[in-house]
Amino acid sequence: MQHYSKLKETKVSSKTLYKGVVGFNKDVVRLINGKETTRVYLAHRGASAIVPLSDDGQVYLVQQYRYPIGRVTWEIPAGKREEGQTPLSCAKAELAQETGLHAARWKKMTVFNPSNAFSTEFLHIYLAQGLKRGKDSPDEDEFLNVKKFPLEKVYRMIEKGQIQDAKTIIGLLMYRSFMSGK
Secondary structure (H helix, E strand, O other), X not given: OOOOOOOOOEEEEEEEEEEOOOEEXXXXXXXXXXXXXXXXXXXXXXXXXXXXXXXXXEEXXXXXXXXXXXXXXXXXXXXXXXXXXXXXXXXXXXXXXXXXXXXXXXXXXEEEOOOOOOEOOOEEEEEEEEEEEOXXXXXXXXXXXXXXXXXXXXXXXXXXXXXXXXXXXXXXHHHHHHXXXX
């Protein structure tokens, strides 16, 4: 079996195919064997997601319609980072915007790349505790239901395939691992 000591592709040229909330780029890269190929990818500023845990040990989820998959989903609150926004300030803003909740305590649980084969996105997941109710203010194109669930019910929803959103599964399983000390 071949072993490569220097796995790297070098950008030769880059072209922006689309620029908006997210962008699409097409780069020509040089491979380690000297040949050139193209890489098309989603340029994404990154996002933050929140596991909002109430004092009674329940988690708040948001329900919304996701057009690309044509389904209604239950998810942890999350959103894209604005330019210049830190992952934590994004998490705080998204929690307030989507749920009307504010947290006294924040703890970063993980950061991951949802689709590293075709996206530059990194998603930061935080645990939010010490929650207080405020006023929600979703974007004008965002329609959400917010509901508080017992954690064990949410874990059963994941096991039954009723929750399939990756950030939600990762966030809730990270919380389970986080709390067990593993």
